[in-house]
Amino acid sequence: MNNLLISNRELITTITINRPKQLNALNISTIKELGKAFNNLQNDKNTRVIVLTGAGEKSFVAGADIKEFSNYDNKQGTDLSRSGHLNLFNLIEDFPKPVIAAINGYALGGGLELALSAHIRVASKNSKLGLPEVSLGVIPGYGGTQRLTNLVGKGRAMEYILTAKMIGVEDAKHSGLINEYCELEDLLPTCENIARKIIKNSPRAISKAIKCINASLKNESGFETEIEEFGKCFQTDDFVEGTTAFLEKRKPKYN
Numbered sequence: 499m500n501n502l503l504i505s506n507r508e509l510i511t512t513i514t515i516n517r518p519k520q521l522n523a524l525n526i527s528t529i530k531e532l533g534k535a536f537n538n539l540q541n542d543k544n545t546r547v548i549v550l551t552g553a554g555e556k557s558f559v560a561g562a563d564i565k566e567f568s569n570y571d572n573k574q575g576t577d578l579s580r581s582g583h584l585n586l587f588n589l590i591e592d593f594p595k596p597v598i599a600a601i602n603g604y605a606l607g608g609g610l611e612l613a614l615s616a617h618i619r620v621a622s623k624n625s626k627l628g629l630p631e632v633s634l635g636v637i638p639g640y641g642g643t644q645r646l647t648n649l650v651g652k653g654r655a656m657e658y659i660l661t662a663k664m665i666g667v668e669d670a671k672h673s674g675l676i677n678e679y680c681e682l683e684d685l686l687p688t689c690e691n692i693a694r695k696i697i698k699n700s701p702r703a704i705s706k707a708i709k710c711i712n713a714s715l716k717n718e719s720g721f722e723t724e725i726e727e728f729g730k731c732f733q734t735d736d737f738v739e740g741t742t743a744f745l746e747k748r749k750p751k752y753n
């Protein structure tokens with residue numbers, strides 16, 4: 499992987515997008531590498547939570563690589579968006595293991611869309627978020643119009659996208675765009691704390707919960723999906739362990 503750093507500790511895998519000179523802008527090869535990295539982690543026993551961040555102290559990801567697509571025609575633009583949706587952004591949203599975006603600076607355009615695909619967002623105080631695409635004559639192309647609206651509601655999404663403004667962490671926390679914010683040096687420890695809380699729980703139940711929460715946002719029958727996935731939990735090893743531990747008044751042990 500030329501554009502990523504990947505490390506693993508205590509069941510947490512950290513993926514760092516490593517193009518700091520370009521503020522970690524998402525070029526096509528980085529998108530491909532990210533897709534490959536996520537696919538590799540799907541069945542990795544040492545990975546229960548993924549933390550996604552950017553290299554350096556200035557930027558998470560400053561957007562899709564403008565240099566790369568500035569000469570694209572309609573078809574190339576459509577293909578860029580469609581392949582991004584299919585190969586990375588939907589993959590992260592539907593990933594069966596929790597993905598936490600550790601936003602360490604600019605999260606703009608495709609960078610914010612990447613964070614929006616993650617399940618939880620934590621930002622450092624220096625972060626600036628936004629979907630500035632309309633300022634470039636384009637619109638968010640990696641799911642931003644849908645995921646931002648789902649997260650913060652139509653009114654705020656209209657404001658953020660149409661003004662193309664940079665959003666500070668207080669505004670972002672207030673609108674629900676991020677879950678929390680902290681000092682830059684506390685960013686990864688804060689994400690790891692959240693990850694550790696998640697890891698105490700049943701991984702199979704967690705992947706089912708992610709699927710059901712996402713189903714409610716996809717015009718699918720979220721309730722029906724919930725009923726089916728709820729039923730599938732029964733008789734799993736985790737369900738047996740979890741309920742047995744409760745009845746025996748001890749903490750469950752999942753692996």
Ligand code: CAA
Pocket residue numbers: 519520521523560561562563564565604606607608609611630631634636637638639640
């Ligand atoms: N694409 C390509 N290169 C980028 C980039 C991007 N999105 N963002 C930053 N860079 C590059 C700059 O071109 C510059 O490279 P060079 O040194 O080779 O010129 C380097 O990163 C450092 O950037 P700046 O000198 O601009 O740094 P700054 O501190 O002055 O400004 C910034 C920081 C405000 C984030 C500014 O870089 C900026 O506005 N970037 C673009 C943000 C943006 O519009 N993102 C949306 C992209 S469109 C999109 O994402 C479409 C989609 O939905 C699919």
